[in-house]
Amino acid sequence: MKKIGFLSFGHWSEQQGSAVRSASDVLLQSIELAEAAEELGADGAYFRVHHFARQLASPFPLLAAIGARTKRIEIGTGVIDMRYENPHYMFEDAGAADLISGGRLQLGISRGSPEQVIDGWRHFGYAPAEGETDQDMAREHAMTFLGLLDGKGFAKPNPRPMFPNPPGLLRLEPFSKGLRERIWWGAASDATAEWAGMLGVHLQSSTLKKDEGGGPLGAQQAKQIRKFRAAWKEAGHEGTPRASVSRSIFPLMNDTDRMYFGSGRPEQDQIGEIDNMRAVFGRSYVGEPDQLIQMLREDEGIAEADTLLLTVPNTLGVDYNAHVIESILKHVAPALGWR
Numbered sequence: 001m002k003k004i005g006f007l008s009f010g011h012w013s014e015q016q017g018s019a020v021r022s023a024s025d026v027l028l029q030s031i032e033l034a035e036a037a038e039e040l041g042a043d044g045a046y047f048r049v050h051h052f053a054r055q056l057a058s059p060f061p062l063l064a065a066i067g068a069r070t071k072r073i074e075i076g077t078g079v080i081d082m083r084y085e086n087p088h089y090m091f092e093d094a095g096a097a098d099l100i101s102g103g104r105l106q107l108g109i110s111r112g113s114p115e116q117v118i119d120g121w122r123h124f125g126y127a128p129a130e131g132e133t134d135q136d137m138a139r140e141h142a143m144t145f146l147g148l149l150d151g152k153g154f155a156k157p158n159p160r161p162m163f164p165n166p167p168g169l170l171r172l173e174p175f176s177k178g179l180r181e182r183i184w185w186g187a188a189s190d191a192t193a194e195w196a197g198m199l200g201v202h203l204q205s206s207t208l209k210k211d212e213g214g215g216p217l218g219a220q221q222a223k224q225i226r227k228f229r230a231a232w233k234e235a236g237h238e239g240t241p242r243a244s245v246s247r248s249i250f251p252l253m254n255d256t257d258r259m260y261f262g263s264g265r266p267e268q269d270q271i272g273e274i275d276n277m278r279a280v281f282g283r284s285y286v287g288e289p290d291q292l293i294q295m296l297r298e299d300e301g302i303a304e305a306d307t308l309l310l311t312v313p314n315t316l317g318v319d320y321n322a323h324v325i326e327s328i329l330k331h332v333a334p335a336l337g338w339r
Contacts (some may be wrong), residue, residue, distance in 0.1 A: 002302075002338040005044020006037055006325055007078050007246050007309040010056030019317030023054075027062055030295050034066045034262040036322040038073040041329055044106065046076040051084060051124075052116040062095035067101025074106045078204055078246070078309065079186035081112025083121040087145035092159050105179060109145070110186030111138040112276055128291045142185075146201070148172060149180035181239060190278065192293040194222045197231030202242040205301065207311070208272075208279045217269045217282045221245055221301030235239055243308035247299070248284040251292055251327040260316070262288045290330040296336055306337070 012018070012026040020026050034045035040217050045066060047056050055272065066075050070316065075097075080090075111134070117123070128137040153169030185196035185252040188206040196203050205221045212220060224241045232241040250261040267283040285295055302308055310328060312321045333339040 001049060002305070002333075003043035003074070003307040004329065004333060004338060005042055005046055005074060005076075006033070006312045006321070007048065007305070008033070008056070008314045009048045009050075011207070011315050012054050013315055018315045019320075020315045024057060026314065029314070030056070030062055031065050031069055032318045033312070033314070033321055034073060034075070035069055036318060038070045039327055040322065040326050042073065044076060044307070044309065045070075046078045046106070046108070049077055049080045050113075051081070051114065051120050054185040060097045061273045063105060064097040067097060067104060070101075070104075073104070074107035075101055075104050076184070077108045078244075079108040079110040079184075080110065081115070081121075082109050082141040082145070083112055083126060083134050084124045085109075085141050085145070086152075087141050087148060088172060089250075092143055094172070094179060095172075095174040095176040099174055103176065103178055105176075105184075105185045106182050106202075107141055107179070108184040108186050110204075111135045118120040122183050144163075146180065146183065146199070149183070151175050151177065164313045184244070187224070187228075188277070190224050190227050194227040194231040196231075197241065198235045200232065200235060200237040203228045203244070205243065205245045205305070207246050208274065209279045211271060211278045211280045214298075215266070217280045218245075218299040218301035218303075220280060222304040225301070225304045228328045242307060244309055245305045246309040246311050247282060247302065248311045249292065249296070249328055249332070250284065250286045250324060251289050251331055252287060253323075253327050256320070257324075257327075263265050283314045288336075289327070290331050292313055293335045298333070316329050 008030060010026050012020045012022055014021050020029055037045055047059055049056060051057050062170045063075050094107060113147050128134055151171055153171045157165045157170050184202040184204045186204040186206055187193040187196055189210040190212055193203055205224055209217060209220050228243060229241050252258050252262050269283050270281040272279055272281055285292055
């Protein structure tokens with residue numbers, strides 16, 4: 001059994017054929033798609049976060065709105081770039097959104113990916129300390145955020161406060177108990193996955209992965225997930241470590257599906273360069289349901305993960321993406337033992 005959700009990059013465009021033409025469109029349609037996915041029986045609604053781009057950026061208003069409109073589905077990010085974040089303000093936003101949703105947030109955080117502008121985090125008022133990198137800064141922000149989620153008081157109260165205080169040092173509010181156990185780290189390398197396991201956060205294996213030893217993306221992710229779980233166990237953490245992978249999967253059920261995705265071109269993993277790193281990019285899976293079932297059986301990364309995030313072409317609109325999700329849940333997942 002697997003948890004199956006969707007991952008939206010939240011694009012909007014005024015180009016011909018786009019059903020998502022503005023920031024308003026993408027926000028409102030993201031809420032509608034989460035509602036539709038929950039009704040179809042999907043397990044999660046996840047969103048990418050990118051700054052300086054015509055994509056979803058500040059996640060917490062969206063997550064709170066989805067939390068208020070749904071009852072069961074997990075709500076998450078994949079991922080929040082911690083180079084841009086004030087951990088204290090993020091704690092308050094995350095706590096509020098989690099309480100509104102009844103404790104359903106699954107927050108993916110990470111160092112982030114290449115952005116639209118050079119050193120965009122500097123425009124947010126952040127810069128690495130001397131001798132440190134932006135990756136170091138992201139991890140420092142993350143460690144501060146995780147520390148705050150423990151809920152311990154740290155701030156000395158004013159002796160003449162405007163409102164009465166509880167005794168002792170004060171913590172930030174609102175505090176959402178249990179959110180610390182629902183933080184994920186997006187990892188593109190084996191070493192980062194092991195670090196996440198030692199830290200006691202769940203693993204989101206990146207949509208692209210550092211090429212470590214060659215081989216298909218799925219095989220490399222399976223190895224990465226096993227290393228993550230071993231590190232979690234070695235660190236002595238309680239609970240069950242979760243690991244997700246994301247895939248583009250499109251069953252060809254009708255003429256519209258064939259028009260969009262039925263090109264007949266063979267899809268293979270691709271090798272590319274990103275951030276001076278040789279990386280392997282996952283293929284798209286396209287075919288009739290029986291064909292997809294056979295292809296997906298061979299994906300070791302999906303087999304190893306407990307959570308599968310379906311990357312959706314959100315600019316095609318809510319109805320079409322709900323159709324794609326429903327097709328996978330009904331015609332592909334059961335034959336693979338995912339449902």
